[in-house]
Amino acid sequence: MNVITKTVSLPDGRQITIETGKLAKQADGSCTLRMGNTVLLATVCAAKDAVPGTDFMPLQVEYREQYAAAGRFPGGFTKREGKASDDEILTCRLVDRALRPLFPSDYHAEVFVNVILFSADGVDQPDALAGFAASCALACSDIPFEFPISEVRVARINGEYVINPTFAQMSEADMDLMVGATADNIMMVEGEMKEVQEADLLNALKAAHAAIKPMCEMQYELMKELGTDVKREYCHEVNDDELKEQVKTDCYQKAYDVVKQALEKHARAEAFEQIKEEFKETYAAAHAELTEDEMEEKFALVDKYYHDVEKDAMRRCILDEGVRLDGRKTTDIRPIWCEVSPLPMPHGSSIFTRGETQSLTTVTLGNKMDEKLVDNVLDKSYMRFLLHYNFPPFCTGEAKPQRGVGRREIGHGHLAWRGLKGQIPSDFPYTVRVVSQILESNGSSSMATVCAGTLALMDAGVPMKKPVSGIAMGLIKNPGEDKYAVLSDILGDEDHLGDMDFKTTGTKDGLTATQMDIKCDGLSYEILEKALAQAKAGREHILNCITDTIAEPRAEMKPQVPRIVSIDIPKEFIGAVIGPGGKIIQQMQEETNTTITIDEADGVGHVQVSAPNKDSIDAALAKIKAIVAIPEIGEVYDGTVRSIMPYGCFVEIMPGKDGLLHISEIDWKRLETVEEAGIKEGDHIQVKLIDIDQKTGKYKLSHRVLIEKPEGYVERERRPRPERGERRERPQRGDRPQRGERRPRPSFNNSEADREAPAQPAVETPKDFTDALDKFDF
Incomplete structure (x- = not known):
């Protein structure tokens, strides 16, 4: 084996190691990338020749994560990795969009790039390393490739730009961008932000590009050492x-x-x-x-x-x-018309039309049971804001079948989701699903989804922090010319025939998401700055059209929207509300026609109750509050007799809380059995909580204190029971009879006079009575 290892350092000192010549040697190019405990294998294979008649670049990128990388089993019946997840597809798109423009324009052989995650400890984010690994695999091959590239994630944390931050660091970031670039030019940008300014985005791109340059230089060194700087010859076009x-x-x-x-x-x-x-x-x-x-x-x-x-x-x-295909000037926005509530039954709906692009969007509000379970290799969580984007063939006038959800639809929907999700309040109790149906398309349908989504969310009464709008920008710049034109709100043909597709979404106060693809060489920061400024003006114009249609979220949700109420309960009461095997919570849901969910977080139980009407919610809340309420001494409760014992009965005063009603506390008169009072299991009886044992927490109840005391009743004196560990007082030794001495019998005289009178002499038994007894045989 001819193993070659190269290392490059990130700005904070962490190292990325590239190794080739050891694994997957039959591929045209392969390498192993390692950063910490994260290990990726990237391979690339290309056909020897192009398929006749092919006039495009048939590149396919696959990124897959093995569950074994994190020591986990895949879910499902087969316990085996299945089709690619949405996150894996999104990573594929990030790599593809950076690589595709860098193949020669006349190269048409099929190229397959595969990146596999083999090890991960959940510290470093592997998707930020996939583009670098793929480019290194190409650098190790003789496949024609004009420039090596790399990709990094850049986040702004506490005002500082961090390259390839860890999972833990991302919780503090207000900017999350993936940037792909060559040593000279930025090729791809995608990410989300928390209403940052355009200048902040430019600074983030500069920080990312500075980190990418050493990675590209390292690949040039690798090619020279391997001898792959001379690429294979090919002839995929015959020209006249x-x-x-x-x-x-x-x-x-x-x-x-x-x-x-x-x-x-x-x-x-x-x-x-x-x-x-x-x-x-x-x-x-x-x-x-x-x-x-x-x-x-x-x-x-x-x-x-x-x-x-x-x-x-x-x-x-x-x-x-300065004339465009539809007659507009470079800064003009196509005509816009909007409508809310075009559909009667969805919880929220809207139509947004800009030129020849139209989106019909709906919003559905659900409870916690409707959340999406995300079960990826390094992420197992729930998602409560969903956005789905559909692009049927008829929207472009094409006569062909629709074959499920494609990668493009997943990518466009994800961008719109990023643009909107930050404006949904974190304490909003509903699970939200936005669905955008593209009915017409001529450029920028993902940005139409953002605008239509804002309208539909406000129509549904979702209390958005701020409305969001989006726009796609284009660029015309011929090689070797200084003259260029930045285009606002591009058409489909301007995207296809132009040099840039730069999408931005944002509120009136800043950017929330962006996506940029570059098809030309030499895009200066001056051009990017102008494009961002022009995009901001366009977004503000579109935002005014949105707010003219509906200025703010509806104060009241529509009648068909299920109502949800959330309360917090102490952590120790979660089990009591759920009950053994879920018995209590299931019974409450059945009796009140509600859906009840409990989620433990931050040391408390978050309870969510949803139902079609307020009465059902109130009934369920009353039952829950009764379970979590703390009984107080002196309070009177309407209890239910749960069981009868010889010494009394147990009465349930609150759901899950039983107390002892001793037989002596049932009535003022003395009872030999509980049944004498006519009490049976299941009976309702009013009781008063008279004491709570501080050590055991047991409740002592009384019923007789709630009924009138009989006239002349005298309470029997009871010798107080000794406290635990205390001995009962015994008589002194001198008061006890001595050994052999008989204990004096108690006197049966009742009156005081009799007790003080002298003892009477014994009466002599008559003799004839004695004789009579002798006749009987005992």
Whole structure:
């Protein structure tokens, strides 16, 4: 084995080690990345040649986490890793978006990048290392790749920018960004913030880029040592320069004229298509000697060259005349109209339409039972704010089936979720689900989801801290030119044909989320600063349209929304409310038609009661409060007889709290048995709490104190019982009879006079009576 190891240090001194030549040696390139106890294996394989007819970069990135990495078993019946989780897919997208623009434009072989988490202790965050590991695997291969890249997470903690913070540090961060870059340019940004300013975002990007540069330099050293700085040769395109020039000469001006007509999406697409088809007809007529197969090959080249002509015409029209595809200026926002409550039964709903992009969004409010369980390798928690984004084919006029949720939908929904989640109050008792259905799409549908989500949340009565709006910015910048144009609220074609897709969401006070993809080389911080300032103006305009439709959350929720009340109870009463095997809480839910959940946190029990109406909630709360209430001496309770004993009966004065009603405390008269008082199990009886044993906590009850005392009643004196450990007083030794001496019998004289009178002589028994007794045989 030719094992090579490289090390790079983070700004705080922590080290990342890259090792190659030891594992997965049959892949085109592989490496092991280690940081602390976190270990990732990255591999890359590429096909030897491109599939005929492929005119794009068929890159596929996979990121998977093994449960064994954290010493855990996977859930489910099979106890085996299944399909990728949402978090794994989001990490795949982060790596893909940074790598894809850096392959040569004429390289079309299939490339598969796999990153696997094999070890993690829950300290360092592995998703921040996946991009670096993937790029190092490419650096270890001969696959054509223009520049090595790296990715880092940057967080602002107590005013300081921290690179690749730990899980524990993230709890104190007000900014969480993933940044991918080459040694010279930033390529990808995604993250969330707590209403920070644009200047803070720029400073975070600079800190991240400074940490990435040494990682890229290390990869150049690795390539030289391995000899992979010389990449494989390939030929995935056959070009015809004469045809390329002819397409440009015949079609450029026509395409430029279509750009200036400011047509709507489908009309513009048809006009562009017509120009291409007319050229094909003219070309076919002029080259009738070509065979059918040869003509098909030429037409495929025409499609490719015409796309470049269309792209160039659009870009030159913007740069030279400041006119965009739909006739807007670079800073203009498309027309907006909004509506709330378009649907009668959802808890909240809205329509947000901006130009040819439209979102119909609904909000559903539920209880704690509706929370989502997140069961990832390093994260097992519950999520109470959900946002789902759906992009059906009909929204772009396509006739094709919908095959489940794709990675794009997960990524766009996650960005909108990040933009909104910080404005949901932490003490809001409901679980919230936002669903955005994209009904029309022509650019920036994820930002339309943010705007429609804000409207629907306020329509549902969710007390948002502040409304949020979002916008997507574009960039036109040709290589070698200083002239550039930043575009507000880009169209789908401007995203496809442009150089940047920069999305930002925020409130009136600052940014809440961002996502940026760069397709060109050399994006300066000056351009980023201008794009952020222009985006802020656009967001404020859109925010005014939102607040004109609904200024603040509704004061009252709609009648169909289930009501939820939350209370806190002492930790020691959680078991009493739940009962053995959940018996008590299940009985309460059944009797009151409510849903009751209990969650222990911060040393208390958080109880949530939900029901369709207030009466049911009040009934459940009364039962819970009765369980957690502390009985007080002197209070009178309406109790239930639970069991009868020879010495009394046990009476339940509160749910789960029984006290002893001694037989002597049932009535003023003396009772031999409890049954004499007519008491049976299940009877209701009023009792008063007269004492609580301080050591055992047992309750002493009395019923007779609540009934009138009989006239002339004299309480019997009772010798007080000795305290625990105290001996009962015994008579003195001199008062006891001596050995052999008989104890004097007690006198049965009752009156005082009789007791003081002298003893009478014994009466002699008659003799005849004695004789009579002798006749009997005893």
